[in-house]
Amino acid sequence: MKILVADDSRVMRQIVVRTLRQAGFGDHDLIEAADGQQALEMATKEQPDLIISDWNMPHLTGIDVLRRLRGAGNKVKFGFVTSESTAEMKTAAEEAGADFFIIKPFTAERFDEVFAPILG
Amino acid sequence: MSIEVEVDESDLAEMVEQVWESYLDPEGVSPLIPTYDENQPSEVHSSVSITGSWTGHVVYASSRAAAVRAAAAFLAMDLDEVSEDDMSDTLGELANIVGGNVKAMLPPGSQLSLPQVNLTPESSARFPNTQRIGGVYGVWEGEPVSVSMWQSRIDNKEEGA
Numbered sequence: 107m108k109i110l111v112a113d114d115s116r117v118m119r120q121i122v123v124r125t126l127r128q129a130g131f132g133d134h135d136l137i138e139a140a141d142g143q144q145a146l147e148m149a150t151k152e153q154p155d156l157i158i159s160d161w162n163m164p165h166l167t168g169i170d171v172l173r174r175l176r177g178a179g180n181k182v183k184f185g186f187v188t189s190e191s192t193a194e195m196k197t198a199a200e201e202a203g204a205d206f207f208i209i210k211p212f213t214a215e216r217f218d219e220v221f222a223p224i225l226g
Numbered sequence: 227m228s229i230e231v232e233v234d235e236s237d238l239a240e241m242v243e244q245v246w247e248s249y250l251d252p253e254g255v256s257p258l259i260p261t262y263d264e265n266q267p268s269e270v271h272s273s274v275s276i277t278g279s280w281t282g283h284v285v286y287a288s289s290r291a292a293a294v295r296a297a298a299a300f301l302a303m304d305l306d307e308v309s310e311d312d313m314s315d316t317l318g319e320l321a322n323i324v325g326g327n328v329k330a331m332l333p334p335g336s337q338l339s340l341p342q343v344n345l346t347p348e349s350s351a352r353f354p355n356t357q358r359i360g361g362v363y364g365v366w367e368g369e370p371v372s373v374s375m376w377q378s379r380i381d382n383k384e385e386g387a
Binding site for chain 2: 114115116117118120121124162164188189190191192193194209210211212213
């Protein structure tokens with residue numbers, strides 16, 4: 107499977123990728139986007155099976171990316187990894203069609219719990 | 227008078243502890259040891275701003291050595307491999323993580339800014355019309371690290387005040 111990691115923080119992209127490996131998902135094809143606009147473009151061009159996105163990014167926020175993808179009929183598995191986790195954000199994510207919501211800081215165990223059902 | 231902020235120092239300490247457990251000290255061998263010294267020195271700092279139901283700044287500050295150590299832990303690299311960009315990105319992410327967790331504890335309707343990184347001491351930071359309302363101050367491997375909250379005096383007025 108192809109997994110797109112979208113985060114404007116290079117450090118956090120590396121941590122997400124490393125945690126995916128620690129959780130046993132390192133054999134998948136991992137690609138990265140450095141902001142929301144790039145994530146949207148890569149979601150269309152690269153056709154990943156799973157998108158793990160930050161919420162607060164320049165150019166286009168994570169929720170905007172999700173809304174645009176769903177608006178275009180794209181059903182890719184999509185969820186958020188974010189330090190922000192208000193009830194209003196979770197509701198907005200669910201209403202926009204998000205599949206999961208992971209709060210930073212996170213652990214490999216949390217990744218396994220969320221991604222095992224998706225990635226097998 | 228300001229509204230009462232719903233995040234206290236024990237909440238901040240818990241957030242900081244989670245960051246240490248997840249990223250900076252997953253083995254549990256080098257925790258942040260409290261000093262309770264809000265005047266401890268720093269050489270670099272990062273911050274995020276929160277606006278809305280509470281308005282102010284969350285500031286992460288440390289020595290340069292502690293910032294290099296944090297970057298090495300975040301990026302799984304040796305201390306001597308850490309570049310200035312690695313350190314800067316790590317500082318920004320640390321402010322973002324703690325700031326996001328602070329925001330999550332506030333009443334609805336707040337916005338979190340992207341992080342600002344400044345490779346100068348926290349004492350050089352200028353947040354006009356703010357006051358420090360709390361923080362976690364400690365040493366990590368003998369190096370100073372702090373996370374503090376600065377509340378705006380202007381935008382946190384009580385209703386009808």
